[in-house]
Amino acid sequence: MRDDDLHAMQALASRTWSRTARHHPGQLAWSSRYAEATSDVVRTWVEGGEVVGWGWAEEPDWLELCVDGAHVYATDVAREIVAWFVDRAPEGPTRTMVMASDHLALTVLGEAGFVPEKAPWFTHHHLGPADLARLRPVPDVPGYRLRAVREGEAAPRSACHRAAWTPPGGTSRVSTVAYDALMGTEPYRADLDWVAIGPDGAWVASCLVWLDVATGVALIEPVGCAPGHRRRGLAAAVSLAAMHAARAAGATEALVCPRGDQDYPVPRVLYRGLGFEPGERTVTLVRE
Ligand SMILES: CC(C)(COP(=O)(O)OP(=O)(O)OC[C@H]1O[C@@H](n2cnc3c(N)ncnc32)[C@H](O)[C@@H]1OP(=O)(O)O)[C@@H](O)C(=O)NCCC(=O)NCCS
Structure with missing residues (x-):
């Protein structure tokens, strides 16, 4: 495009x-x-x-x-x-x-x-101004550290995304070249793009937040954690870290759009655990 x-x-x-x-x-x-x-x-x-x-x-x-x-x-x-x-x-x-x-x-x-x-x-989920203002602190996940991405880190950042999103037998299309271009696309900000790094230095979880300064709405898209590191609170921690950064950058509310149907419930559980409340849902239409 x-x-x-x-x-x-x-x-x-x-x-x-x-x-x-x-x-x-x-x-x-x-x-x-x-x-x-x-x-x-x-x-x-x-x-x-x-x-x-x-x-x-x-x-x-x-x-x-x-x-x-x-x-x-x-x-x-x-x-x-x-x-x-x-x-x-x-x-x-x-x-x-x-x-x-x-x-x-x-x-x-x-x-x-x-x-x-x-x-x-x-189902679009919202975190309103009052809840964003009292966002809970970023929890410590022993053995891991969190930090924002820096310029020039498209290779490890895209690998981190692929580690979470590549299904067995398939490949994610989020390549280094694509991520590098994404990092140059407004309103991308590296300080709102957070990763969790494991004890061996591997990047294992990530959360990218997009802030629309005109509306103050910070969108979480996407979040991921590599299969070998799940259920330790990393996705929650890295999402909270990115949302705290967005709030410091001027966000007044937050948005995330997980699946609403029963076939893919885990992201919804993650975001509701962070305080997001469900709002409107989407519908697919087909023309034969
Ligand atoms: C969804 C995903 C990011 C969760 O990562 P994670 O690091 O395991 O999540 P956390 O450990 O922080 O858990 C967050 C919450 O989800 C719950 N959860 C995580 N995995 C779960 C599972 N398989 N079944 C049920 N609940 C689960 C946790 O219990 C926790 O709930 P709580 O807030 O009530 O304690 C990870 O499974 C993933 O990368 N999936 C593929 C990519 C994806 O779907 N991303 C989200 C859409 S953008």
Whole structure:
């Protein structure tokens, strides 16, 4: 994705942010930059010099969309985004994910033939200003130390991510080259990117926080701990360390979006243990 497209998308996400919004500027940075080669396509709708909508064919068969619901022609913009995507989509099913409470998107997607699909969903979790202000201290995990990432550390940092996320038999696409580019992508800040280092010097757990200074919302995305080091409190500790750093940098609330369905419950347990409260959920729609 081109930088100017990403900036335009982030600007609208930030300007229209609410607790019921799907997109956060940091989520867009992560999703568009965690891997090297992508075949995504973006189209933006601009009115009076301001972005009022965008469509992102993140994959040829997967649409992400964002519309300024307060814009006078919001419904028309949403219809144009969906038509743009449908026109360029390949044969076969195409999908999108929106917030279950986004009536505008649901109506327009429904008109175009998208129907809800039984699929994993995500529940946005929030830590409000009062809870962020009294965030509990970072616990000590014996044998491990925590610190923020530094410039030029894309290689160990991406390896740390892969150690947590690579499923048996598969490979994570988070390479050194991709992470290096991610570190140069706004609003990335190395001081909000924390790792846990084991007794042998290996980086074993990590938490990346993205702070949108305009809204004060700090998004956790992603968190991981290598299988051999789990259940010791490392993910919780490294997440708390990153959130304390975000608060010091001006964050007034925090957001994280774990799976809400029963098939992948552990991250939800982790974040609720840190004080996050569940909010709106997503829904997947498919057009056959
Ligand atoms: C999710 C993950 C980060 C947890 O790491 P971890 O270091 O084992 O987590 P912690 O030891 O800090 O445990 C945090 C909480 O989750 C609970 N937990 C962790 N693993 C669990 C499991 N397998 N089953 C049930 N509860 C579990 C802990 O008991 C603890 O709960 P508590 O707050 O009530 O005490 C790790 O399993 C992982 O990397 N998974 C793959 C990547 C991923 O899914 N990341 C999260 C989405 S961004």
